[in-house]
Amino acid sequence: MTTVLSSQLRTSDETYQQNYKAQEQILAELDEQVAAAIAGGGPRYQQRHHDRGRLLARERIELLLDRDASFLELSTLAAWGSQFVVGASVITGIGVVSGVECVLIAHDPTVRGGAMNPYSLKKTLRALEIARVNRLPVINLVESGGADLPTQSELFVHAGKIFHDLTELSSLAIPTIALVFGNSTAGGAYVPGMCDYAVMVDRQAKVFLGGPPLVKMATGEDADDEELGGAAMHAKVSGLADHFAVDERDAIRLGRQIVGELHWHKLGPAPTLPADEPLYDPDELLGIAPADIKVPFDPREVLARVVDGSRFGEYKPLWGTSLVTGWASIHGYPVGVLANARGVLFSEEAKKASEFIQLANQTDTPLVFLQNTTGYMVGKHYEQGGIIKDGSKMINSVANSTVPHITVNLAASFGAGNYGMSGRAYDPRLMFSWAGAKLAVMGATQLAGVLSIVARQSAESSGRAFDVEADERQRAAIEAQIAEESHSFFVTARLYDDGLIDPRDTRTVLGIALSAAHSNHVAGRRGYGVFRM
Known part of the structure; x- marks a missing residue:
């Protein structure tokens, strides 16, 4: 059932203020580089x-x-x-x-x-x-x-x-x-x-x-x-x-x-739903975008400032709650939305996403992926519970979906979560990132820590002394390297997305992208590959 989203955002909160200032800073840096490109x-x-x-x-x-x-x-x-x-x-x-x-x-x-x-x-x-x-x-x-x-x-x-x-x-x-x-x-x-x-x-x-x-x-x-x-x-x-x-x-x-004189016409349907503005100020997206990507935020607050009339029909709201899925429209184009809520994708989220993607394909509805994920959950309990099988279902669904995908990295896109949320390798029609977003195989601290653990285990298995000081130096160097390589400027410079955007422009960019996608046929897949149950 479609409802109007009700924002719980408090612009006076300290976190909001910190986020806003951090986004202003990164956008100023972006403007400087855009000016260099224009020059x-x-x-x-x-x-x-x-x-x-x-x-x-x-x-x-x-x-x-x-x-x-x-x-x-x-x-x-x-x-x-x-x-x-x-x-x-x-x-x-x-x-x-x-x-x-x-x-x-x-x-x-x-x-x-x-x-x-x-x-x-x-x-x-x-x-x-x-x-x-x-x-x-x-x-x-x-x-x-x-x-x-x-x-x-x-x-x-x-x-x-x-x-x-x-x-x-x-x-x-x-x-x-x-x-x-x-x-x-x-x-x-x-x-x-x-x-x-x-x-x-x-x-x-x-x-x-x-x-x-x-x-x-x-x-x-x-x-x-x-x-x-x-x-x-x-x-x-x-x-x-x-x-x-x-x-x-x-x-x-x-x-x-x-x-x-081309007599050009689009093959996809024209907008069919009211394209009224969201009820909430898009400027507030600067206070929602996190200064620290480890701090979660509710993607419904983003949707309330992006989708038509702030209307959103959520799908399975009580199950797999770290992934928000549902139906909306943007500039009159119907869309299905998948948005990470708390970063980690568990088995429930993976199965929920798989079902939702198939439903969108059954109704020829384009999909918008709003990334903020650290990847699929790891650990003995989750491995034994079938996280690989369930993650594979989600990736299978994304890979075989034929409706247009538009992807935006809001904050973080790490690990196989990038794949499951229709990252570059899965051919979204267009893909953008908020200026403060990060992308890498994992966070800088986690990656450096993993290499440190592997080095320590290697030393122990071969009977060598483990050089703690050298390990600390290497960890610091690797953290600095991964922090640099996951920076949005580094990522977009290599065309891993189609450009960095001001969060306040998200609705406009998605509207242009959806309009462009509807120049071609918009049709979902009616059959999928083998799902590992």
Whole structure:
């Protein structure tokens, strides 16, 4: 039975105040890194780009999108903490163009000429995967100098999948469009070559397999850029260009026109339920998100500030209580919700989740996973009670579910709980993390402690003296390492999620994600694999 959630949150409590301040701090750090990504190559290179009469990548995106349309940027902090610029020289995201939700992939030419590095490759491939599974047209805003040559050994083999994925999208009748604003050379020339539609900008687009120096070296022939790969040549001679744009704004106009003429329609159902706002202030989510991830919180308080009208029909509320399951809607889209309440998943929670996931598949209802888990319970009693079998049922259910999954890591995602709660390996349509969330095989203290115990047992079994001081040093070093590697910036930099979000934006992000997912069919599985009973 659906009821309206009643919040028990007290904003005057000390824990709430501490949480709020901690979230403000991490969000300030996030804003700083996002600003670095937006800056691209920095003011000098942005000004030089403008001086050449060219728009910045984000300016191109802004003009391409419908007026006042949202843009859900993906993997904004890709390459954070690496030798490469934050953002990885490419911008990806979901936005509305001519009334159609599309995946946008835009090279940032202010960062080493838009050259592709290993992180920008991962980011591009993930954007293409999102386009495929959600059935979203792709618009490439091309201006790239090709591969970052010093890292070619990490790029060359895998980069071919970009072309593979572009042609696969076309075979699935998912349109692909290339708007070429500048260099698209060598392997990059296959981007407009593989796309269904190609627009090239006069005197700017340079699309060729080999530039003048390479042609001279290879054949002895003298040729200039325009003869080899200019927009006019491709529009009038080679036929590679479908549209000749006189300038960048004209290219953007043509891109919007192409999308408008696709006659695109979604295959999933439109929103069917009232999309009224929650009854509680989303700003309070900053005080709910924990400063210390070891401190539990009630996910119903999150749902009360995210779902339509704060309405929630809880499923099995008195059984398996460390996992909250139930029915709601977000921006009018019906959803089933699985949300960790106290971190640990016991056998009851695993079986409850398995049943609930199957019910959602029977009714073709998308699932939203709100992670805050330390994993499945361990210990003699639980092992003998069948926690492995029950956890396997849950993972089986998640793996074989075919309704769209949208996952958000609210605080912690550790161990196999990450798998059971539809982590990255289980192909959620989209996956995000709150800025203060952590992800690892286990907590830093626990992991260091496990290694210490193993080392002590190894010393005892071999008759060696156990060096306590060395063990303490190693434990401290491992704790520091795991704390760093479980940090949300580290995690998102490696594309283990699709981006970090402000908790207050959770409802909006889920709404965009659900709308995108409904561009494809929304249908559940009617049969499952063998469950170990």
